[in-house]
Amino acid sequence: MLEKTFDFSTAEKRIYDAWEKSGAFKGGQRPEAEPFTIVLPPPNVTGSLHIGHALNHTLQDILIRFERLRGKDVLWQPGMDHAGIATQMVVERQLDEEGISRRDLGREKFIERVWQWKEQSGGMIFNQMRRLGQSCDWSRQRFTMDEGFHEAVLKVFVELYNAGLIYKDKRLVNWDPKLKTAISDLEVEQREVNGHYWHFKYPVDGEEGRYVVVATTRPETMLGDVAVAVHPDDERYQDLIGKTLTLPLVGRKLIVVADEHADPEKGSGAVKITPAHDFDDHMVGKRHNLENINIFDDEARTNDNVPEKYRGLDRYEARKRVVADMEALGLLEKVEDTVHMVPYGDRSGVVIEPWLTDQWYVNAAELAREAIAAVEDGRTKFVPKQWEKTYFEWMRNIEPWCISRQLWWGHQIPAWYGPDGETFVAMSEEEARKAAHDHYGRDVELVRDPDVLDTWFSSALWPFGTLGWPDENDPFLKRHYKTDVLVTGFDIIFFWVARMMMDGLHFMKDVPFHTVYVHALVRDEFGAKMSKSKGNVIDPLELADKYGADALRFTLAAMEAQGRDIKMSEKRVEGYRNFGTKLWNAARFCEMNDCFGLGAFDPASAKLAVNKWIIGEVMKTVDKVTSSLEAFRYNEAAGAIYHFTWGTFCDWYIELIKPLFQGDDEAAAKECRQTAAWVIDRILVLLHPFMPFITEELWQALSDQRETPLILAQWPHKDDHLIDAEAGAEMNWAISLISEIRTARAEMNVPAGAKIQMLLSGADARSKTALENHREVIMRLARLESIALHEGEAPKGAIQVVLGEVSVFLPVADVIDISEEKKRLEKNLAKLEKEMAGLRGRLGNEAFLAKAPEKVVMESRQALAEGEEKIAKTKAALKRLDAME
Known part of the structure; x- marks a missing residue:
């Protein structure tokens, strides 16, 4: 039996550990299946998870879980960047506290200290990613200073140098006089x-x-x-x-x-x-x-x-x-x-x-030519497409790329200088000495270039260097390059995306990914950029601890609309936590009513209109979620499963079938129980990429007959034969009728416990059939005393609701005092209009806008929008009352 609530604080770690232990995240387990590959933009080894990471990683994980459920052989390749300057500064600060400078230690000892720090503290962000449910193949973790990756970096440098695409020059650079x-x-x-x-x-x-x-x-x-x-x-x-x-x-x-x-x-x-x-x-x-x-x-x-x-x-x-x-x-x-x-x-x-100084450069203009052509001819596309313009603008005006850095931590440039300054570029010192001997005709002393390579130089190899290159026979490289999607922020389109394009095309002769999805920025709830000085930074881990990782993930996805920044608020996260609770309660209700364990169910066998309708709605939702994720419309996919789960299933279907569970028709009750269980299973699969923890918990708790954990289950396919248009029209008519009556009652302030009469005028044969088939449920959910057909003019003192060709009259004169209700509404309207006039005046005052804190201005605008909506609803209610007199 399900617990009363889902305790995410204990369940999430237990579930994640079980996934990881089972090998569910590993690529290469479906050798016959179509591969699907994403390389994780490598976070800095010094990094910790901020809200931008949480968004970026969640969007990737949604795609990975979606394609895994679709049966593909997925690989989400994780790794970290050595982050030259950032990491060197961390270790130098540690040395400062000990009263030591890196120059006291010397280069070799200093680098040993950096490696020690990396082993002890580096990678904290990966544990934080686990906290949010990210399903990377951790067994393939890479680091940009790994021995194999280092070999790839050296090979790229040597080959580009030998091709004349890397050279040394005196040019102007951004010089940091503190870091030198x-x-x-x-x-x-x-x-x-x-x-x-x-x-x-x-x-x-x-x-x-x-x-x-x-x-x-x-x-x-x-x-x-x-x-x-x-x-x-x-x-x-x-x-x-x-x-x-x-x-x-x-x-x-x-x-x-x-x-x-x-x-x-x-x-x-x-x-x-x-x-x-x-x-x-x-x-x-x-x-x-x-x-x-x-x-x-x-x-x-x-x-x-x-x-x-x-x-x-x-x-x-x-x-x-x-x-x-x-x-x-x-x-x-x-x-x-x-x-x-x-x-x-x-x-x-x-x-x-x-500052004018000697540095190493890449002839980026030459490498950019093919990278530009690849986007022009569609080998790689940007989503949203508008970012292609930014990419082209940067690439067509590209300058030589300065790749040398005067640091000790990083890939040391593989160049050695002879006594007369002659340069020897080679994979190793041994090869450089041999080249120098051939040049001078004798052994000479060589001095290695002390500089290291720009971090972006090594991370530009990420899509193929992490898959085993330069070993061109590595099975993962053959199977997973090119990768499928790169999910990234707009700020590194030039620094990273463009450079991966250049190197991928030059060394692999193919683009590194077919799609670049550029996501939004996360701002605070009022649209302001987050900063420590403003005090509006949102910590994703705090939100996950408070509301659960599922709620945070769903919030990020639901608000990720293409081309629109996310206005993040804790209230939204709390709201989606409540969504998880709603699903949990619905599952408990179905479990308590013995909906599970009734054997296999063929949805095509359903006979009741209510079941045919919900099955059809499932098919429409499957189609919407699938097509939206394929088009990277995360907010639409999240919205579709949210509205179906909360509105269609929990608020309507469960309410519609409750009487059947207690009725005398055992066949109808069984069909409803089996349908409810079938629908919940589809909800869990469709919702899993967004809310993996609660869905996995329910999947395994609701049945002991599962062939696989949910993470490895099968994504549902749309079957048009299961969409019964007639049953759908019938149920949607009944639901619309109930909704309209509920709205009218609320607007007129009709007491919740008061049962009223409903008169129906102008109903055609189809509407009459729907009315008769669902009379009991309509009366119960709309709180009606009776239903009757009506001809002629509207009765005095009745609310009128129009539903297609049908006019619905609700006599309420005996239930409410119309004149008193008008007075109440008019009083509320006058108060609202006065408050809104004050807000409009304040927002129209330039002095207020200039001096007031940004948060106060945004709150005033929000209050004005909400107030104007209330005014519109109040006026509509008054209009109804006028029509009753």
Whole structure:
């Protein structure tokens, strides 16, 4: 016998452990079946589960469980990313607490410490994923620093280098002066800060008293200026194009160049050009063949390329001195306050410096060509399709990819340098030494490049590196590449998705996945982005502990509408917990009424209209859930099974068949019991991908005749022969009638215990048949005293309900005081309209919108929407009362 409630706090771990122990998650168990493969976007080894992970992983698990139930040989390949900078920082902080620096330890000992930390603490996120029911094949867990994966990374580097697609170059990068490494754009956080525009006067050579005014938010970089740009059509500067200015404090000659980068509408229309310290300026410098003068060292302190008095200064100290000296010379025209975006390192928290340095690069433009074509010709498609535009925009404007990082933790670049700087790229030092011997004709000392590869370089190999490549005969690689679906957020389409496309096509000669599903962002209940500073961060594990993993999973799926961000609220999770309770109670009711263990049931044998109807509704729901999941419309799939379970089955079918359980017709009662058990089984299977724990518990508790646990059961197929249109029309008519009567009673404030008369006018033969077949149930559920046919005009004091061709009259004048009811409703309406007028005034007040916290504004808007809905319902009820007089 089922317990009174489902105790998820003890059941979820028990059920998960049983699944894992049974091997239910393992791929390769159905060798004859069609494969279905997803690679888990590898979370950082330092990571812990946040709400974005919970969404991403739940959407993947829904697909995996859905396809497993459909009989496919599924593989959900898990793994972790070594997360170069993030992991190195964790271990360095530990060393700081011990009073040790990584340089004290040396590279080898430091890396040993990182591995120790990884073994002890890494992978916490995988245990948290288990907590939410994610059914990965944990036996195939991979790590981007695994020995086999490391070999794949080296092979890719060597082959791309030998093909001329990897090279070393001096270019501008995002430099983190605290971590002393280049970082990717994804690791740069743009922050809005209060700053200044300093307007400086640069003297025009040969024209005493004439100046060109330039404005900058970074005065210290003027020490590296090599030119001033003006727009080619700016009439103010036509005579200066090609002439020179003198750079104050330095004395360098600056050429005036014509370039569209200069905006005539902004400031003076003239722009200082510092190619070594600004990405836009760097492009101007390339177009005009300008010199790159690097004025900072790796700590963002001024170097020997600036006048002696400014050398060795922190960039902000240099800024103060430059401004003071320009002001002393009378060359500071004005200072304006401004709010502007400044790049910060998301790990170090310091301002990033565009810095000119030698780095390794991939010729991304060459690799991008086939990756662009693969999306253009449909080999890979994006869902929603709008993200293809973003992908194309990035890929068609792709820059060389900087892949080197000045770190110790990561894949060390397999390049060795000879005494004269000659480069030898090889899979091992032994191979490099052999190549050097062939080159020099003798053994020479080689020095390995100290840098490591960008984390994205290794994770770009994820779809084939995790499946056994470079062993091209690995059975998993042959069977599961290309993978089916990649589920990811939009923010890494370029950093990860595009690079997997490039490497997959280059090394595997096929796309890594046929579909990229780009999911939404999870925001708070008012639509605001979550952040610790706002205090609105939602912890998915706290919600799972409070309401159960099933409730959280279902909430995420139900709210995942393509192209629309999720407004997450605890109230919604609580609501879907109640949905699980509703299902549990329905199952208990059916169990207590002996619906299970009655032998095999053929739904085609059903004779009663109520059973034919519910069986048909099951078929429609199977079709809707299946087609929605196939189209990645998670919210529609969740909505279909939710409304069928709660509304159609629990609220209607069970209520409709209750009298039959206690009736004298044993054949009818048995048919209802068997039908109810058959329907519950279909609900459990359809709901399993969304709510795996409660469905598995019910599946095994309700019958001891199961051939498999639910996780390995069979997905139902739609059978159109089981949809009886006539029975459906009959039952839907009866349900609509009951619903309309209930609504009218509620609007008129008819007491719940009061039984009233119903008069029916204009009924055709079909409606009369439906009425007679379901008279008792209609009377019971609509709380009617009697039912009679009626001809002529509407009776005085009766509510009128129209149902198709039928008019329904409910005389209630003896049950309620119409005039008093009107007074009550009018009083409520006046109060509502006054409150809503106040809310409209507040929301129309610009001062309120500007000063009030975002949460208060959103709550006011929500209250207005709810109030206006109440006003509409109140007016409709008053209209009904007017019609009764």
